[in-house]
Amino acid sequence: MAVSVSMPAVRTRSVRRETRGFAVLAHVSLGLWALAVIIPIVYTVLGSFKDNTELFGAPLALPGHLRWSNWAGAWEQAHIGRYMLNSLIVVTGGVAGTMLLGAMAAYVLARFPFPGNRLVYYYFVLGLSIPGVVALVPLFFVVQRLGLLDTHTGLILVYIGQSLPFTVFFLAAFFKTLPGEIAEAAAMDGASHTRTFFQIMMPMAKPALVSVTIFNILGQWNQYMFPLILIQDPDKWMLTQGIAQISTQAGYQAEWGPMFAALTISILPVLVVYAIFQRQIQTGLTAGAVK
Amino acid sequence: MRHGRLRFIGGFLILPLVLYTVFMVLPSAQSFQIAFTDWRGVSATANYVGFDNFARVLQSDEFWKAMRNHGILLLVVPPATIALAMYFAFLVRGLWGAGFYRVVFFFPQVLSVAIVGVLFQSVYRPDEAGILNGLLKPLGAGPIGFLTDPRLALWSIVAVMVWSGVGFYFVLFSAAMAGIPAEVEEAAALDGAGRVRLFFAILVPMVRDAVQVAWVFLGMAALDAFVLVKVLSVNNGGPDGATTTVPVQVYGKAFNEYQFGQASAAAVVLFFIVMTFAALTMRVTRREQLEY
Numbered sequence: 001m002a003v004s005v006s007m008p009a010v011r012t013r014s015v016r017r018e019t020r021g022f023a024v025l026a027h028v029s030l031g032l033w034a035l036a037v038i039i040p041i042v043y044t045v046l047g048s049f050k051d052n053t054e055l056f057g058a059p060l061a062l063p064g065h066l067r068w069s070n071w072a073g074a075w076e077q078a079h080i081g082r083y084m085l086n087s088l089i090v091v092t093g094g095v096a097g098t099m100l101l102g103a104m105a106a107y108v109l110a111r112f113p114f115p116g117n118r119l120v121y122y123y124f125v126l127g128l129s130i131p132g133v134v135a136l137v138p139l140f141f142v143v144q145r146l147g148l149l150d151t152h153t154g155l156i157l158v159y160i161g162q163s164l165p166f167t168v169f170f171l172a173a174f175f176k177t178l179p180g181e182i183a184e185a186a187a188m189d190g191a192s193h194t195r196t197f198f199q200i201m202m203p204m205a206k207p208a209l210v211s212v213t214i215f216n217i218l219g220q221w222n223q224y225m226f227p228l229i230l231i232q233d234p235d236k237w238m239l240t241q242g243i244a245q246i247s248t249q250a251g252y253q254a255e256w257g258p259m260f261a262a263l264t265i266s267i268l269p270v271l272v273v274y275a276i277f278q279r280q281i282q283t284g285l286t287a288g289a290v291k
Numbered sequence: 292m293r294h295g296r297l298r299f300i301g302g303f304l305i306l307p308l309v310l311y312t313v314f315m316v317l318p319s320a321q322s323f324q325i326a327f328t329d330w331r332g333v334s335a336t337a338n339y340v341g342f343d344n345f346a347r348v349l350q351s352d353e354f355w356k357a358m359r360n361h362g363i364l365l366l367v368v369p370p371a372t373i374a375l376a377m378y379f380a381f382l383v384r385g386l387w388g389a390g391f392y393r394v395v396f397f398f399p400q401v402l403s404v405a406i407v408g409v410l411f412q413s414v415y416r417p418d419e420a421g422i423l424n425g426l427l428k429p430l431g432a433g434p435i436g437f438l439t440d441p442r443l444a445l446w447s448i449v450a451v452m453v454w455s456g457v458g459f460y461f462v463l464f465s466a467a468m469a470g471i472p473a474e475v476e477e478a479a480a481l482d483g484a485g486r487v488r489l490f491f492a493i494l495v496p497m498v499r500d501a502v503q504v505a506w507v508f509l510g511m512a513a514l515d516a517f518v519l520v521k522v523l524s525v526n527n528g529g530p531d532g533a534t535t536t537v538p539v540q541v542y543g544k545a546f547n548e549y550q551f552g553q554a555s556a557a558a559v560v561l562f563f564i565v566m567t568f569a570a571l572t573m574r575v576t577r578r579e580q581l582e583y
Contacts, residue, residue, distance in 0.1 A: 026382035138321035161314025222403030240405035
């Protein structure tokens, strides 16, 4: 009797101790990785206030004082603001276009049977398996022939074309799951297909639209390969191009402070947006992988 | 009504189809055509040269260096990233502060690869101003040329790929593990399975779908590696081809040397490698679904 009572008690205590030990080990492992992620970013932010002498000191030492002149340099001489604005313009246009056209195509393909429907669908999905670099060389000449080299319009159109396969694929799957009754009721009331799409189906598809929008914003904001060949005029560069150039330049001139300031300025907005929307961003991006 | 329906379908499809065709399908298809010509970018002077470009690509040292590098990336990056992500996802379950780790780990995923590349230039700098060498100096080691030493350069790139990828798959696997019914784990615990056993016998098999997705994505990224090598490595894939990849060579051949035929031939070869990889992974990983 005594044995059968004390046994569970002993077991619970050892399990609890084991759990606590596990938690400590877990925090050590996870904490180390968290440091590996954070240190390069902290170093960059600290570096944005340092002069060259301080940069050659201990990597994580604090700067002697806040040298905002580095930031001013990044903003004025390195034109980081202009690159950001350029990226903002292109991504706004690119994502708006991608979402509108992608949703339209996905909706028709998901809900309107017509001869060739599957063919068109697979034609879009085909694009998912083509590595971007395969199109790279001819794309330059296509855009050149259209007179769109060195224009944001050209880049926007390329982004839309390249983003459509995933967008159509993802949204078509979602539109299929929506109930048909509401659309039928709208048709009974005399709403046109177009109106049903914009006023009824689009609002119903909001969760999927949010996911794909996040996916496309990040994808297009981070794009480097296409701008590299399509935008050669430095006034029209994307942020990714600008940063790569500033970094190369800093190597020649040994002006590291302004380089770190430019890098900090380009990371900060992403960090802020991420801090606010991290849950949606994580769901949006991983939803794309699970599909 | 029927007429209106067809017009609606056409109206909604035409623009997406045109943009997708003009800016993705046609250029991709044209690569296959240009690969058989000696085109140098000046119009009307392209001659068909058969498989010359392919022969030249396949005979170049550079290409085989790239193949070796893709091979290493393919063998190391996916397993390392998946293993770390899986390990962290396992550790973080039910842990106090799990949300914090999720936010921090995932962050590199939202940074553009170009910015990550520039960030790691300062991590890897070969003097004491670099983060790693600055940390090594008090220990009396270094300075190490992480990117300039041909034996280390590719591994430095591998580390950055793993660094930026782990968070994404950590979140993916965490979500997959959260979807495992509690009864399964309780049953395992009642049968006396310890944590290690639980991990390998229950958790890993049950999130196999997620692992398969991760494998395909990471493999594709290893074959498509361009931005990181371009921004981070010395001399666009150096030193001496130690970090070169096919996409980097496609870019260089086309836009530095104006050898559009050879560039396209290399791109076409890469296309078939990617297709083979995709087909192989589908075949190898396709097994019976676990039902629960």
